[in-house]
Amino acid sequence: MTQPEPVTTATSIPRPAFVAGLAIAIGGAVLFSTKAVVAKLLYxxxxxxxxxxxxxxxxxxxxFAGVALWKMRTEAPLSPADRWRLVGLGLVGYYLSSYLDFLGLQFISVGLERLILFLTPTFVLVITATFFKRRIGAAEWGALGLSYCGIVLVFLHDLSGGQAGNTALGALFVLGSAVCYALYLLGTGEMVRRIGSLRLVAYAMCVSSVACLAQFFILRPVELLVQPLPVYGLSLVNGVFCTILPVFMTMAAVGRIGAATASQAGMIGPVSTLFLGFLVLGEPVTTVQLAGTGLVLAGIALLSLKK
Known part of the structure; x- marks a missing residue:
């Protein structure tokens, strides 16, 4: 059985190692956020x-299949119960969550998409309070209020600048994506301690990949595999630089500086998406968007500090 990973704090490692870990975490967050921009280009x-x-x-x-095969050969087999849990987690956390996210991106800006996804910790808190009867303190209520005020601000801004029905539909799709990922996070807590994060992610991503490819061959003609060359290039960027690298960079950062600090560094994601959307897609960056982004980041920061 995989032993639990030791807790890493900012004060327990040398400064150069901490700075390197922080840089890796920031890089991973920026790359992962870039998938929204790449998706817009593909559309x-x-x-x-x-x-x-x-x-x-x-x-x-x-x-991910290579990592999964390596883990299968070097570690003890999973129990049947864990295998079924991994199937469920892969389908909810990476297949359904990603699919709903990309559906939503057809209708809303990358800035709004990233902010909605960034509410995932608040959904974890609400689900925990609702189903596990965990009490939400005053500071946490304040953090939730700040975050959702920021989302409403950016949402109303986007409504005024486009088709209201499409914006609302896209926001609902991405909201569903965030809820699915929150459920995935809640389901992985105990399994990460038992089988390790690398093994869990590799197996879950393999499940998700099979589901995504099966969905394509069931719903679409095989001729759609033939696409213009830029589609292959952008998809390669999406698969390697916006999926594989961020996953392993985030895990490396957590190993160096701890999950809490790596999570804080991830707050650069919504900001980077906002400006990448401006630079690459020509989406405007307005005062209202910046204010809404600031409220969301402040709320998530308060939740992280409270935790």
Whole structure:
């Protein structure tokens, strides 16, 4: 059985190692956030979410499958119960969550998408309070209020600048994505301690990849695998730089500086997405968006400090 990973704090490691770990965490957060921008570029070639996510997993599956096979050969077999849990976690956390996210990106800006996804810790808190009867303190209520005020601010801003129905639909899809990922996080807590994060992620990503590819071949003609060359290039970027690298960079950062600090560094994600959307896609960066982003980040920071 895999032993629990030791707790790492900012004061327990040398400064150069801490700075390196922080840089890795920030890089991983920026790369992971870039997937929204890449998805928007892919949609310009008139592909849909089913095709987009299939190509993403097609390019990332070989790496995760290689890690999964290595873990299967070097570690004890999983129990049947753990295997079924991993199937469920892979389907909810990486397949359904990613699919809903890419569906939503067809209708909303990358800035709003990233902010909604960034509410995942608040959904974890609400689900825990609702189903596990955990009391929410005054500071946590304040953090939730700040975060959701920020989302409402950016949402109303986007409503005024586009089609209200499409914006609302896209926001609901991404909201569903965030809830699915919150359920995944709640389900992985005990398993990470028992089988290790690398093994869990590799197995779950393999399950997700199989589901995404099966969905494509069931719902779409095989001829759609033939796409313009830029679609393959952008899908390669999506699979390698926006999926594989962020996963391993985040895990490396957690190993160096601890989960709490790595999570704090991840707050750069919504900000980087906002400005990448401006630079690459031409999406405007307004005062209202910056104010809403600031409220969301402040709320998540309060939740993290409280935790």
């Amino acid at each position: 310009r070639y008139h592909i849909d979410a089913v095709t987009l996510i299939a190509f993403r997993m097609l390019f990332s599956l070989p790496v």
